[in-house]
Amino acid sequence: MLAHSTTGDLVEAVVPFMGESITDGTLATFLKKPGDRVEADEPIAQIETDKVTMDVASPEAGIIQKFVVSEGDTVTPGVKVAIISKSAAQSKTHTQSSEDTSQKQSTTPPSAGENKVEAKPPKVESSTTHVSKLTSSSEPQLPPKERERRVPMPRLRKRIANRLKDSQNTFAMLTTFNEVDMTNLMKLRSDYKYQFVEKHGV
Numbered sequence: 001m002l003a004h005s006t007t008g009d010l011v012e013a014v015v016p017f018m019g020e021s022i023t024d025g026t027l028a029t030f031l032k033k034p035g036d037r038v039e040a041d042e043p044i045a046q047i048e049t050d051k052v053t054m055d056v057a058s059p060e061a062g063i064i065q066k067f068v069v070s071e072g073d074t075v076t077p078g079v080k081v082a083i084i085s086k087s088a089a090q091s092k093t094h095t096q097s098s099e100d101t102s103q104k105q106s107t108t109p110p111s112a113g114e115n116k117v118e119a120k121p122p123k124v125e126s127s128t129t130h131v132s133k134l135t136s137s138s139e140p141q142l143p144p145k146e147r148e149r150r151v152p153m154p155r156l157r158k159r160i161a162n163r164l165k166d167s168q169n170t171f172a173m174l175t176t177f178n179e180v181d182m183t184n185l186m187k188l189r190s191d192y193k194y195q196f197v198e199k200h201g202v
Contacts, residue, residue: 011060013082015075018049024076025049026155027069034064038084045081050159062086072152 018025025047032044043055044064058064062084069081153161196202 009085009087010065011058011062011084011086012080013044013056013058013084015047015056015077015079015081016054017077018047018054019051022049022051024074025054027071027073027075027081028053028154029071030067031055032064034066036064038062038064047075048155050155053156056081058082058084060084060086 015025026049028046028048030045032038038044038058039061040059041057043057045056045067047054047056065083065085067082069075069079075081
């Protein structure tokens, strides 16, 4: 069920119910920007929890006025994420339709001379350039050191890492070896094996 709050023309998009054992999540990313038009039930943001990634959908069609929270904030069910204006969407649609009508009326058919397109000679690529491209594409390209960057770990990945570390800390992860000197036993077997075969047949 989509949770939202309405105040006249403005509609508030809030965090939906996340599940029985999930109490909060992290707002991972915004899928829209302030000023964008959204339709009803269209996702506008994504929330990461310890188990799943879920969407925050717009309860009504309209224009996003502003976002109340920021990316990376911890949110709980019922927290307001964005404010959406329904009347702004209607006025924007009316303005766009009037602009489209005026553009159609002012457009004149092109003359015959404008339809002629100058033919351009085909671009010839040298064999040296082609060989260098093949060589570079076959080799792995590693980013330089200055382009490396650290990013926060998502909640789901962080939970998996914690579980793996807990397993390593609480379970014995080892291998045992037992060595026995079999020299005397092998000598005893070689000394009496023929007598044993004559007596027991095996």
